[in-house]
Amino acid sequence: MITVENLHKSFDDAHILKGISTTFESGKTNLIIGQSGSGKTVFLKSLLGLHTPDQGIISYNDRPYDKMSVDERIGLRQEMGMVFQGSALFDSMTVEQNVMFPLRMFTSQSKEEMLERVNFVLKRVNLVDANKKLPAEISGGMQKRVAIARAIVNRPRYLFCDEPNSGLDPKTAIVIDNLISEITTEYGITTVINTHDMNSVMEIGEKIVFLRKGLKEWEGSNKEIFKTDNEAVTDFVYSSELFKKVRQMYIEERN
Numbered sequence: 001m002i003t004v005e006n007l008h009k010s011f012d013d014a015h016i017l018k019g020i021s022t023t024f025e026s027g028k029t030n031l032i033i034g035q036s037g038s039g040k041t042v043f044l045k046s047l048l049g050l051h052t053p054d055q056g057i058i059s060y061n062d063r064p065y066d067k068m069s070v071d072e073r074i075g076l077r078q079e080m081g082m083v084f085q086g087s088a089l090f091d092s093m094t095v096e097q098n099v100m101f102p103l104r105m106f107t108s109q110s111k112e113e114m115l116e117r118v119n120f121v122l123k124r125v126n127l128v129d130a131n132k133k134l135p136a137e138i139s140g141g142m143q144k145r146v147a148i149a150r151a152i153v154n155r156p157r158y159l160f161c162d163e164p165n166s167g168l169d170p171k172t173a174i175v176i177d178n179l180i181s182e183i184t185t186e187y188g189i190t191t192v193i194n195t196h197d198m199n200s201v202m203e204i205g206e207k208i209v210f211l212r213k214g215l216k217e218w219e220g221s222n223k224e225i226f227k228t229d230n231e232a233v234t235d236f237v238y239s240s241e242l243f244k245k246v247r248q249m250y251i252e253e254r255n
């Protein structure tokens, strides 16, 4: 679980995060949504410890970050997995080497132990027979699976995903969303995803935090977001014609 209390972050005169408080529970898929420039990336980077808050407390399973020693922070870093936008695989490394990378960095396991774990997670993300391939030799959806396998190989307690669907077709995006969601439940991970994708909101948004101009404008589940009367949220959610029609149907059904 990650608890955020009154988080503020500025860059020079620009006040970007303006007192955000929320909770991301373990075993749940949590989404951060909002318009471009609303502060989603700054928020995610703050959760990753890449930005130091100006004010406020972020606690990881009740351990406040600002009270942690350097060693505890290093330990925490190893409990975090990250799926970057565009997968960010190492081009010159094979799939197997990419997934093994965190184990080589952070553990002292033998080659056999590492390989066993790598094969386990590759199987979990439904990627078999790809060990010796280079990222350029596999599809975008497969690259995303490799990135997920790499993010979970060291058994993270926290998983952060930045726009995991960018560059994927809608069908593959849903498969990737569902994979992240299943893994989150299966291993009790606290997962936080930055997304623009309304399909993700519908499919896997167990908890959604809607940011607007650096403030938490709304939070709730995917079931609640389609019923809310919050104008900023409905403007965002129903910005596409398709979703406007879905809302119209919902209102007609309700009346």
Ligand SMILES: Nc1ncnc2c1ncn2[C@@H]1O[C@H](COP(=O)(O)OP(=O)(O)OP(=O)(O)O)[C@@H](O)[C@H]1O
Residues within 6 Å of the ligand: 011, 014, 016, 034, 035, 036, 037, 038, 039, 040, 041, 042, 043
């Ligand atoms: N390191 C930085 N230094 C100065 N300003 C920054 C920095 N990082 C982000 N910002 C500013 O913070 C604001 C919020 O940016 P952020 O990247 O968090 O938005 P976002 O909601 O993730 O947008 P997008 O959906 O386009 O990625 C922007 O005005 C951006 O210019």
